[in-house]
Amino acid sequence: MFGHDRKRKGAGATFAAFAVSAALVLTGCSGGGSGDGGEGGGEGGGDAAITFLPKNLGNPYFDTSNAGGAEAVEEFGGTFSEVGPTEASPTSQVSFIQTAAQQGVGALVVSANDPEAICDALNEARDAGVKVVTFDSDTNPECRDVFINQATAEGIATTQVELIAEQIGGEGQIAILSASANATNQNAWIELMEEELAANHPDIELVETVYGDDDDQTSFDRTAALLQTYPDLKGIISPTTVGIAAAARYLSTSEYQGQVALTGLGTPNQMREYIEDGTVTAFALWNPADLGYLAAYAAQALIAGDITGEEGDTFEAGRLGEYEVGEDGTVLLGDPFVFDADNIDEFDF
Amino acid sequence: MTAIAPRRRTAGGILATVLKQRETGILIALVLIVVAATVRNPGFLFSADGYRDLLLTPSILLLLAVGQAIVIVTRNVDLSVGSVLGLTAYLTGRLFIDAPGIPTIGVFVAGILLGALLGLINGALVAFAKVPSLVITLGTLYIYRGINVSWTGSDRINAGDLPVDFRGLGTGQLLTIPILTIIAVVVLVAAAWYLRNLRSGRELYAIGSDPAAAHLYGLKVTKRVLSAFVVSGALAGLAGVLYAARYGTVSSGAGTGWELQAIGAAVIGGVAISGGVGTLWGAAIGAFLLLTINRALPILGIQDFWQRAVVGALIIGAIVLDRVLAIRQSRRLLEARDAS
Numbered sequence: 198m199f200g201h202d203r204k205r206k207g208a209g210a211t212f213a214a215f216a217v218s219a220a221l222v223l224t225g226c227s228g229g230g231s232g233d234g235g236e237g238g239g240e241g242g243g244d245a246a247i248t249f250l251p252k253n254l255g256n257p258y259f260d261t262s263n264a265g266g267a268e269a270v271e272e273f274g275g276t277f278s279e280v281g282p283t284e285a286s287p288t289s290q291v292s293f294i295q296t297a298a299q300q301g302v303g304a305l306v307v308s309a310n311d312p313e314a315i316c317d318a319l320n321e322a323r324d325a326g327v328k329v330v331t332f333d334s335d336t337n338p339e340c341r342d343v344f345i346n347q348a349t350a351e352g353i354a355t356t357q358v359e360l361i362a363e364q365i366g367g368e369g370q371i372a373i374l375s376a377s378a379n380a381t382n383q384n385a386w387i388e389l390m391e392e393e394l395a396a397n398h399p400d401i402e403l404v405e406t407v408y409g410d411d412d413d414q415t416s417f418d419r420t421a422a423l424l425q426t427y428p429d430l431k432g433i434i435s436p437t438t439v440g441i442a443a444a445a446r447y448l449s450t451s452e453y454q455g456q457v458a459l460t461g462l463g464t465p466n467q468m469r470e471y472i473e474d475g476t477v478t479a480f481a482l483w484n485p486a487d488l489g490y491l492a493a494y495a496a497q498a499l500i501a502g503d504i505t506g507e508e509g510d511t512f513e514a515g516r517l518g519e520y521e522v523g524e525d526g527t528v529l530l531g532d533p534f535v536f537d538a539d540n541i542d543e544f545d546f
Numbered sequence: 547m548t549a550i551a552p553r554r555r556t557a558g559g560i561l562a563t564v565l566k567q568r569e570t571g572i573l574i575a576l577v578l579i580v581v582a583a584t585v586r587n588p589g590f591l592f593s594a595d596g597y598r599d600l601l602l603t604p605s606i607l608l609l610l611a612v613g614q615a616i617v618i619v620t621r622n623v624d625l626s627v628g629s630v631l632g633l634t635a636y637l638t639g640r641l642f643i644d645a646p647g648i649p650t651i652g653v654f655v656a657g658i659l660l661g662a663l664l665g666l667i668n669g670a671l672v673a674f675a676k677v678p679s680l681v682i683t684l685g686t687l688y689i690y691r692g693i694n695v696s697w698t699g700s701d702r703i704n705a706g707d708l709p710v711d712f713r714g715l716g717t718g719q720l721l722t723i724p725i726l727t728i729i730a731v732v733v734l735v736a737a738a739w740y741l742r743n744l745r746s747g748r749e750l751y752a753i754g755s756d757p758a759a760a761h762l763y764g765l766k767v768t769k770r771v772l773s774a775f776v777v778s779g780a781l782a783g784l785a786g787v788l789y790a791a792r793y794g795t796v797s798s799g800a801g802t803g804w805e806l807q808a809i810g811a812a813v814i815g816g817v818a819i820s821g822g823v824g825t826l827w828g829a830a831i832g833a834f835l836l837l838t839i840n841r842a843l844p845i846l847g848i849q850d851f852w853q854r855a856v857v858g859a860l861i862i863g864a865i866v867l868d869r870v871l872a873i874r875q876s877r878r879l880l881e882a883r884d885a886s
Contacts, residue, residue, distance in 0.1 A: 413796075442794075466706070
């Protein structure tokens, strides 16, 4: 009885939600129409109108990548615009994709909140002639023309191993502070790092991999335990932004500061403090500005018809040089970017 | 009663009483673990970092465990402390960012007040609505965490956002004792004294032993339960401020799962989950034991994956011990009654 009641209520709520969203879409339509008229003049000159749609607005990471995109669009003389939801939920990007399609923009550059949820909207936009580039976070390959991949697992693993090898002088004990024991990407990187160590750095011994569960406190305490357990430890690699920040925080107040090297994947805002006080000399991540820059050039190449997203297509990307489209319409930005005391102040994300 | 009292005054009697205390067993376990880890690696106790971490690591959990023990003694439970800690930790960071130059003491007051307010909500729902605290605080666990997630979003407090002096609290030492530990121990001593010596403190035990009888006897059950939750919330608020000082990074997930550690610490320390029994000293030693084991097991060469299992075994062991002692005591009381 109670269950039935709830069901009926649920159906009513669904209907109400549907009615509201229908109304929203309708108003979106009329809004889009007027936008079309306004922008028509600009597009007549053959400019590439490129709209960036990040996961959410007000996110420093995407502010940086969109700035890179704007820089590229300015270089090749297109029109840049930026729209996005305030909250990174799976379906929040749909209405922005629909609006952009109705405005008839040349290309959409999207970081997908969900690989599935925005697929239909993207394909409708593509049917209307909009080119779709994904960056940072991909959709299913059939919903976009090109994906700009920030880094490969091999690149990430090799860069971190090289950083630690350089910092500890090529020999000694190191440990890895990972996220959770079942994190797929972390485990793939760790495996590649082990291979890289065995192949090119036989004097470096990986004594243990510990798991901080991407939790500040756990990572912090795991770091303390590592330092105690292995008095001869020379370095720690933490391929997770939470882990490296927690480890740096522990090291910065311990007697091991400056004696045990720390590197991994981190963001400049989290690590600035520790670069400045000398706890960390260098760490890696991709450069979001370059990511946005490359995505904008890829969008322009798609609009101009230079590439179609087929494997083997090549295009020029301004200061970054020439890029080739790989398997599954993926373009690789390159090796991770290394942040150190000289360049960290140029970044704010 | 009169027959037992004089025997207790002899030296041997005092020793026997001490050995019979639940807290003693936990303390011995703690000392054994520290000794074992130190034998394996002298740095565990004798290096500057090792000694500091030994005292520092359990300090924040100790505050939560003290609050939790006060609530459990009244035959309730507060599952929301981890979420309260997360909210106040983020509030701490935001205050330093949004109100530059705010005095540190102001941040402490704000954190404790927010915690107390959240505790008051828990307490009011439990005391007035007469809904089991397990359900109420499970609800507020998610609600508080939800508020935290929507407030924090993908944002994060970075160590660089917090003033150096404030972060110094998290690692600083006063006469070789970490400041965090001093704060935690002062709170512990004050609360333990209150629970042991003041009438209102004893009433918490009476309520936990038998809420109905306590009510019939004329104790202010509602008021006492309410204040237990407010204290637990306020201590979680204080713990949140200290969390920010110690870890420097606060994301929306700060403090997730700490409520279970706090309950675990209290239970291991001999605070009976059914209420009315246990001391704050026990809960505090439980907190020390729980986190020191985590740090000692890797040194003893026990794998990461087994550490949680060991903690689980400890909790179950503590509860089994509780039952055994309770049965034994009731048998002895029955025998004493039959004999007289």
